[in-house]
Amino acid sequence: MNATTDNDSHDGAESVDWAALVPEGGERVPGLLAELARDDTALSDLHDLIRFPAPGHLAAPRAADRLVDIACADDTAATDRWRxxxxLLELVSGQPEDRLPQPRDLGQWRDExxxxxxxxxxxxxxxxRAWAEEAADEQHYHRMRNRxxxxxxxxxxxxxQAELDTYEAVLARVPDLVALLKGGANRGGMDRAGEWVSYLLAFLPDDSERIASEITGASHVLLAKDLRPAQQAPTSLREAMSGGLDSGEPLPAELFALGLVADPADIDTTVGLTHQMAAGNLYNSFAASVALVLIHGERTPREALRRIGRGGGTSMGYEGLFNESWPHxxxxxxQVLGFLALGRAGDRARRLRLDILPGLIKGEADSRALVTGVGLEIVLGxxxxxxxxxxxxxxxxDEATLTVLWAIAELxxxxxxxxxxxxxxxxxALPENAEEFRxxxxVEDEEEPEEEAVEAPPAAPQAPVQGGLFGRLFGGGR
Structure with missing residues (x-):
């Protein structure tokens, strides 16, 4: 899989003055990079040092190339590439509400x-401040407020500048990253590199044609089951037990990524996603249905919307189904990311988003203000x-507006x-006091509702659940 490694460009971690770029703890960066592939603590500590928008993010563009090298290196075990x-996913999409439902325009970003x-x-x-006050929608409001x-x-x-440079540094390495979509070791078993790299590639839409082509070429997503070649049997008991054999089935995360990068004019991908939508696998059906909505927006086939709504009514619910294919x-x-992204379909997905919204307002305390704003925008403008x-x-x-207002009133x-x-x-201009709002x-103010305990997203197998970074990493594709 040899990554494109040029020691002067990508692998010169030792030559970087990390202490100058990371005000506190910069001297630790070379050691953390050296241990990253094998050590969860090194991952968490490095994230805290260079995440956006911490002051140490100035080091992120130089670290990004090294992270790609580590992920793609032949001597990195397939089960360690997720770190x-x-x-990289956190560095590229640390504020995903900036990127959903519509991607950023790279030219405008550079000019800004x-x-x-x-x-x-x-x-x-x-x-x-002025742009935030004048924002035409919630996505632009939050983008300006974050800036x-x-x-x-x-x-x-x-x-x-470092945020932009980091994005462009990772974008330049797409030719190396797409190699992780292929091979049984990357696509099978637990902590699949193919899954994690799909999450990352989805947030790099400026190389969308290459990414979509590589995803569809890595699996049988473009072929209905009756047209696929016979599956190869495991060649050994060890291979069978490891889950390392590539079945050819698309990963749910690949379907998520196609939703954000595929071209609406690519008929083959649309037909392939339609096959997945009706193939009987609940998780892939849901992921493919969402992907079709994101690709086709206001021209989404009605069946895709219906299948998403039907998935929300299963025992897995929207939360469980989004967890299987979307990142945290x-x-x-x-689920919050999915809710935001469905805004690509505008009024076409209005009823569907209003179905998802009450559970998010009630259960997602960290994103409550964001989701509430989007909900009010849907019904009030x-x-x-x-x-x-x-x-x-x-x-x-009307009924739709009351759906949102009553969900708020019951908090x-x-x-x-x-x-x-x-x-x-x-x-x-709504009341900020609970009694006045109700x-x-x-809504009668009878008895104070209790805050319900919400289960944390499931932790990745074989990785300890910790605070900080780990609380945000795991929740999709498990």
Whole structure:
């Protein structure tokens, strides 16, 4: 699998002045990189040092090349490749709400960073505040707010530049990364490299044609079962027990990635996903249905929407099915990412998103403000529409609006202590006080609802569950 390794370009970790790039703990970076493939603690510590938007993110562009080398090296065990790949995923998509439902335009991104680097920092901050206030939708609002938070740090413009440079460094290594889609060792068993690299590739849409071609070529996703070649039997008991033989079946994570990179004009991929949607495997059917919605947007076949809704009604529910094919990154659960991404279909997916939303508002405390804002945007329009308290006092809400408002009204007291959540309500001129809100929407304030315990996403097999990075890494494809 030999990665394209040029010691001067990719493998020169020892020549980098890590201490200058990482203000606290930079001297540890070379040792952590050396231990990363085999050590969960090294993974967690390195993430904390160079994650976005920590000050140490200035080192991320140089570290990214080394991480790709580690993931692709022949001497890295197939079962260890997930560690560098998972860190690359966090570096590329640390704030996924910036990237969903619509990907960033790379040209505009470059222009924006160049402007921020060449303009007085306070003027940049003022502009980001204005852009946030004028944002046409929640995705742009959060993107501008996240940019403002970075610019409020020392060296904020340099950190924004490092984020772009990291993306471009990983994008340049797509030819090496796609090799991890192939081979039984990467596609079979636990902690599959093919799964983790699919998550990563999905967030690199600027090489979408190559990525989509490599994914469809790595499995039988383009062929119905009755057209596929006979499956090769295991050549040994050890191979059979290890799960290392490639069955040819597409991984759910590959279907997720196709949803974000495939071209709507690629008829072969659409037909292949349709075969997967109706093939009888619940997980792949759900993942393929979501992929078709993301690819075709407002022109999505109605059957895809129906199958997603039917999957949500199974014992697995939306949470379990999104967990199987979507990643957990940037502090957002697979289900939250899926909910955001379905916005690509606009009104076509409106009813479906409103079906998913109440469970997210109730159960996803860390993303509650984000999900609430998107939900209010779906039923009331953008926060810039200019609602007033009087408008709500005389409003006759339709069923869809009441679905969102009642879900909010039923939240426990702890939710109303979250300033980001109450600030989101205020953006639509809704009451920030629980009692006033419930009175407005006609929910009786009888008994304080208890916060329900929500199970954490399942940990990856053979990896210890820890705080920090590990709490965000695992939740998809298990």
């Amino acid at each position: 560098p790949l998972s860190l 960073v160049a402007w921020a680097a060449s303009t007085d920092a306070e003027k940049v901050r003022e502009q980001y 403002l938070a970075v610019m409020e740090q020392p060296d904020g413009a340099a950190i924004l 990154c940037g502090g957002r659960s697979p 953008p926060r810039t529409k200019g609602y007033s308290a009087e408008d709500h006092a005389h409003a006759e809400y 426990p007291a702890s939710a109303w202590e979250d300033e980001e959540f109450t600030g989101t309500l205020a953006a639509w 009175a407005l929407v006609g």
